[in-house]
Every structure is written in structure tokens, then in C-alpha cells.
Amino acid sequence: MTSVRTRPATVRRAAHQAPRRRSPRWTALAFLTPLVLYLIAFYAYPLYRNIDLSVHDYTPRAFVQGDPEFTGLDNYVNILSDDTFLRALSNTALFTLGSIAVQYALGLALAVFFHRHFRLSVALRAMFLVPWLLPLIVSASTWSWMLNSENGIVNAALQAFGIGQINWLTSPDTSLLAVTIANIWLGIPFNLVILYAGLQTISADLYEAAGLDGANAWQRFWRITFPLLRPVSAITLLLGLIYTLKVVDIIWIMTKGGPADASTTLAIWSYREAFGTGQPDFSPAAAVGNLLILIAFAAGLVHVRLQRREERG
Template sequence: MSPTVNGATVVARAEAPATTASAPPRRRRMPSTRWAALAFLAPLVAYLAIFYAYPLYRNVELSLHDYTPRAFVQGNAEFLGLANYADVIASNTFGPALRNTALFTLVSIAAQYAIGLALAVFFHHHFRLSGVLRAMFLVPWLLPLIVSASTWSWMLNSENGIVNSVLEAFGIGQINWLTSPDSALWSVIVANIWLGIPFNLVILYAGLQNISGDLYEAAALDGANAWQRFWRVTFPLLRPVSAITLLLGLIYTLKVVDVIWIMTTGGPGNASITLAVWSYREAFGTGQPDFSPAAAVGNLLIVIALAAGFVYLYLQRRQERT
């Protein structure tokens, strides 16, 4: 019978005997959302490891050894350390290749961006046939590079090219566009500019679509003319899009090989050679492959591209803070 206190029945509860040893902690199960995230991340990690990390590792390994074709097959290349890099920098080709790379890259991306921006602003004002004309400007982007480079090579041919034929009609003598050291580099620059304009046009035109028309109306009410609206409204609001466009253009232009190789093969002499063309020529273009110096030149290009990427990230963070 249960005891009572002030008329209330109190039910006695038996206490469990105290245990001398505590129970082991239970393992926490990983949430299903984390497993799902890892499952979605795994293909990307595998892709980066197979197609980026491993080739980069192999390229660095090639540049640190003496890989002749025989050693490449047998796998017994001699370790040289940084000797290949020293030979590349001390080579007579390094100076012209570095100078031509800088000139080819800077002039190309500056002209591509300026012309692409002008066309994007032009097509931003909708008019009849604007869609058709935009599609026509995309033709260079859609053609295979070998076709475009071959077309430019034919157009600039010294003897039967259409450019010289037009110049001769105006009384201008023959110009050796692709065989003269003074004009070979500028010829491939013009061809590369033509190839890169559609990319800049598409990206910048898309950026213009995100700018509200109310801003232009407010600027017009304040008395701003067309140039002031562009400089005070369009250009500042396009800075993020412009930055990524220039960065992608820089990376793409640094590694251009096919256009230069088809048109001039880096010649005459080293007049139009760049670091990318030099790397390709050392590995595949002479009939006597020299893989290690080619890999060293390629790694120098990678360092330049990484430096440009870090500069972009620095400027982006600086802009976000301000």
C-alpha cells in the first residue's frame, strides 16, 4: 500500500541501480544531404584531377627531366632540375618570343574588347535586322580555327591574295604580309582580333541587358548626352563583366597556336613566334621532338596566366571592399 502525505497518494518509484561504467557514445551518422553533396562533388573532383591536376603534374615532371623520344618511351629520363628553364631563358628565341607574346596578347585583347564593346552598344539600340546582323558577327566564332586561319592565309598571300589584288587596283605595290619580318606579326594579330570580336560582343551585349533603362532615362533628364551616358552609366556598370571578359581573353590569347602556326609557323625566322608557338614547335614542329624544353616554356605560360588570375582576384576583392 502506497504512503499518503496530506491525503495525497505518493507513488514510490524504484530507482535504477547506478551503473559503474558509462555507455559508449553513439557514432553520429552523416546526414543524407552531406552524402548527396559529396556525390555531386565527386564527378567534378575526378574531372579536375584527371584532366587538370595530372596533366599539370606530368608537364612539371617533363620540364625537370631530359625527355628524348627514346627516354619518353623507356621511362628512364635523366633528372636535370631547373636546367631546362635556364636553357629556355638563355636561348636567343626567348627574348623575341616573350616580346611577341606581350605585343600579340595586349593588342589583340585591347582591340577585341574595344570593337566588341562598340558593337554591343550599337546593337543594344534595337532596330530592324539587328538580330540578323548579330548572327552574322558570330560567324567567325562558329568556324573551325583551321578554316579561319587558312582563309586569312589565302587572303594575305603575297602573289594571289585578295588583299594585295585590291591594293594593286589603287596603285599600291605588292606587300609581303606573311613573309616579311615587319608585317608577319601584325598580320596574325589582325586575324586573331577578327576571331575574338564575336566572343567580346556576346559577353558585353549580355552585360548590357542587365543595366536598367531607368538609369539612362534619369541621366537624360539630367541633361547627359550620349557620350556622358556611356561614360557615367554604361562603362562603370559593365566593369565586372569587362573584367572577366578581359581575363578570359588574356588566357585564350596567351595559348593561341593554330592561327599563328597555319599562317606563318612563327616566321619568318622568329618574327611572329610566341611562347605558345615556341612550345609547340619544340615538341612537334621540327621532326625531332624535344619535350622537356617545350614543357618548360608551357609552364612559363601557366605562371603568366596564374599571375593574371591573381591580379583579377585582387582587383575584385578591392572593388568589393570599396
């Protein structure tokens, strides 16, 4: 073993004649050390603690004393058989898929619209970034007030069309829809920017040739833009999926997951169990959180695969 390992180093040194004082590999490691320590201390360790939480019964008292009871997979069995689980799972699916589908469609439409340069197009496109830059608490509280049942501007506008009062945030029928609408609004800028950048990579010659062949705008979109944009679209949708799965702020600020569980997603459920009630229940919360990580990783693997395929050709 030793001889095999040392030989390449000897050969390399002989080839260079003048050995450096320090091997470049060690220098590289020195520059990487802060990051490696950081990842271990502030990513790996919190994640480990989270798994640890999920396989013990951490009551607030056990937290302080550090002597929780080991319960194996009990917490996982409990959350999977909890009534909230199916509700949270289907809410997560509706919220996530609804959000990314509409964000993508609107983002793409806007990207195509802004792709042609016109007066003020750059400035107007920049204005679309605003929702994405605002702190979520700002957007969420603004939407809360706009959707307020008695004094909200949305209901006032709907009244003009003869539609009666809708209790957006307080009715179990509409609260999930309300937070999804707010989340779509937040996600449009991200989709617009990425899809717009994707459009820039499509050669103008193709459109010119299609124009000469008499293709109209509609045909140009479906025959050229959409197919050539597919790799970028796939990445946009997957990143949207991963981001949307994690969303807590906007829902918590607007509805706290309610009424009852009407707008509770897996992330909200986890947050509520751990931090949202007077009685923190970290162990089931951590189990829900780990389940969420598994779903996100599954999406992430698809993302990595797509990116590799794109790099290859």
C-alpha cells in the same frame, strides 16, 4: 580528437530523431566522384607529367625507355638564356595586348550600336557570332589565302589604292601583325556578346535622366555606360588575356611562328619544340609551357579577386 569529431554527428542525429540511411554528405561525394577522378586523371596527372618533363632531359629514346636524366632547373635556365626567349616574350605581349585592346574597343562599339533595338538588329547581331563558331583551321586557312602575297584579295584591294605588294605572312615585318589581325577578327564576337550582356544590366532610367539633363550621346557613353560597365570590362579583358596567351592554332596554321621567329609567341615556341620539328624536344617545351601557365595563373588570380569584389558589392 575522436570525441571532438564524433560529437557533432551524434548531436545532429539526436536532433533529427530518425537518422537517414546514408548521410547526405556521402551522397554528395558519390555524385562528385566522377568529376574528382576525372580531374585527377586528366588534369592533375598531365600537369604532373609536364613538370616531370621539364626537370628531366627527355630525349625521344628516353621517352620510350623511361630513363631520362634528372637535370633540375637546367631546362628553365636554358630557355631563359635562349635568344628566342626575349623575342617570344615580346611577341606574346604585342600579340596579346594588341588583340585584346582592339577586340575590346570594337566589341564595345558594336555592343553599344546593337543596344538600341532596330529592324533586324537581333538577326544581324547573331551573324557576328559566325567567326567565333567556325573551326580555327577554317578561319586560319581562309585568312592565309586572303593574305597571300601574289593572289590574295587583301593585296588586290590595296593595289586599287596604289599600295604595292605586302608580303603579309612571309615578311618578318608584317607576319606578327597579320596573325594579330586574324586573331582580332576571331575575338570580336566574344567581346560583343559579353559586353552586350553587360549593357543590359544598366538601367534605362539613368539614360532617360541624363537625356532630360541634356546630355548628348557622347556624354552618356562616357559618364554612364563606360563607368558602369567597368566590372564587366575588367572580366572581359582578363578572360581575353587568358585565352589569347594560349593561342596556338591560328599562328601555327598561318605562319608556323615564322619567318624566323617573327611571329613566335611563348605558346608557339613550346608547341614547335615539342611537336613542330622532326626532332621533338619535350623538356624545354615543357619548361616554356610551365612558364606560360605561371603567367596565365597570375592573370587568373586577378580575375578571381575582381569577381569576389563584384560579388561582395
